[in-house]
Structures are given as structure tokens and as C-alpha cells.
Amino acid sequence: MKKQQLSYYEKRSIVSIVVLLSVYSSMFYDAFVYYQLDNPQQGLLNFWGNQFLELFLCLIVVYLVALLAFNLINKKITGETRPKITDERDNSIELTAIHASFYTLALGVFVAMLTGMWVETYSLLFLIILSSFMASGLVADIIRIALYRKSS
Amino acid sequence: MSKKIQNKVRALRFENGEMTQEQLASVTCVTRQTIAAIENNKYSPSLELAFKIADTFDVPISTVFSYAEGDDVRD
Numbered sequence: 501m502k503k504q505q506l507s508y509y510e511k512r513s514i515v516s517i518v519v520l521l522s523v524y525s526s527m528f529y530d531a532f533v534y535y536q537l538d539n540p541q542q543g544l545l546n547f548w549g550n551q552f553l554e555l556f557l558c559l560i561v562v563y564l565v566a567l568l569a570f571n572l573i574n575k576k577i578t579g580e581t582r583p584k585i586t587d588e589r590d591n592s593i594e595l596t597a598i599h600a601s602f603y604t605l606a607l608g609v610f611v612a613m614l615t616g617m618w619v620e621t622y623s624l625l626f627l628i629i630l631s632s633f634m635a636s637g638l639v640a641d642i643i644r645i646a647l648y649r650k651s652s
Numbered sequence: 653m654s655k656k657i658q659n660k661v662r663a664l665r666f667e668n669g670e671m672t673q674e675q676l677a678s679v680t681c682v683t684r685q686t687i688a689a690i691e692n693n694k695y696s697p698s699l700e701l702a703f704k705i706a707d708t709f710d711v712p713i714s715t716v717f718s719y720a721e722g723d724d725v726r727d
Contacts, residue, residue: 507685583683585681585682585683587681587682587683587686588682588686588697588698588701589682589683589685589686589689589695590683590686648685650694651685651689651694651695652685652688652689652694
């Protein structure tokens with residue numbers, strides 16, 4: 501059976517994946533640079549606190565800008581605007597995606613706590629938490645795309 | 653072969669003045685993609701939506717949807 505073209509929500513999820521990968525890459529790069537320093541000025545907890553605050557702010561701003569740009573470009577190219585209604589299928593897909601995302605994050609935090617308990621290093625604990633934030637976002641978007649594709 | 657929810661939405665659309673998916677979607681307050689997914693048996697609608705669809709074609713719900721064995725039955 502012929503598959504439908506990518507829907508608005510699928511394209512938006514792809515944009516979201518790109519945003520997530522770029523923002524988290526920059527965060528991981530910052531961490532990499534920090535750990536390369538022999539005698540960093542910033543303390544470890546101070547650095548990670550900053551990183552997480554920066555992450556949330558960056559994610560909100562970059563995501564809003566990217567979404568705005570996507571809406572404009574998508575409208576110009578395809579003439580398609582944001583769907584005016586969100587129906588039961590959209591809600592059910594969203595719920596499944598959020599569910600999977602929540603479990604991924606919970607698993608990540610659990611692994612981070614286990615690491616903290618056994619290895620007793622803050623760095624690894626924070627790195628795992630940062631990774632699980634990224635993984636949970638990616639899982640949600642990938643599941644959205646997969647479910648929209650499956651039912652198209 | 654396992655039982656699946658089958659539907660005649662596509663056939664009923666054509667019997668009702670070649671109604672488009674977009675028109676049916678607009679009457680039932682869902683997106684066109686959802687109607688397409690239902691027609692292709694890729695999505696089972698809620699009871700409320702099933703009743704709305706049957707109501708749009710002015711037929712009993714059992715005329716539109718059935719629970720039967722087999723592959724896609726669309727007409």
C-alpha cells in the first residue's frame with residue numbers, strides 16, 4: 501500500500517530531533533572541554549548546575565525558534581499549516597510517546613543513582629542524567645514518527 | 653485467522669455523493685489522516701467517533717463497522 505507523505509506532526513518531530521541533538525551535543529561538548537581542563541575555576545557541582553539550567557533555557561528558546569522557522573518554511577513550501585484540531589489519534593500517539601519518554605527518563609535516573617551508589621563519582625551520575633534527558637526526548641520523537649508512519 | 657475490526661467507510665463515502673476524506677473528517681471533527689487510517693484498518697476509532705461516522709452516513713453502526721476474521725474488507 502502506498503504510504504502517505506510525511507504529516508505535519510512527523511515533520512515537527514524530525515525538527516525536534518535535530519534541535520535535541522544540537523542542543524545536547526553542545527552540552528556534551530561543554531562537559532568535554534570542562535573535563536579537559538587541568539585545574540578548572542568552576543567547581544564540579546557549580547558546573548553541572550549551570551549546565552542543567554543552561555540546558556533547559558536553551559532547549560526552550562531553540563525549540564521555539566526552530567518551530568517558528570519550521571512553520572514558516574513548511575507553509576511556504578507545502579502550503580500546509582499547523583492542524584487546527586488535535587483528534588483522538590493524535591492524543592493517543594502523544595500519550596504513548598510521553599509514556600515511553602517517562603520510562604526512559606526514569607530508567608536513566610535509576611541507573612544514575614545506582615552509579616552514584618557504586619562508583620561514587622558525581623561526574624558519571626550527572627553525565628548519565630544528562631544522557632537520559634536526551635534519550636527520553638529522542639524516544640518520544642522517534643515513537644511519534646513511528647506511530648504516525650504505522651497508521652498512515 | 654484472528655478477528656479484526658473491519659469497516660466500510662470508503663464504500664459509504666462513495667455511496668454518499670463521493671464525499672471526500674476531508675469532508676468526512678470535518679463533519680466528525682478529526683483530521684483527514686485519521687479517516688485515512690481508519691479506512692486502511694490501521695486505526696480503530698473510539699466508540700464516540702464510530703457513532704459520529706455512522707451518524708454522518710445515517711446508518712447503524714453495525715453497517716459501518718464489523719468485527720470479523722480476514723484481511724482488509726473495505727467494500
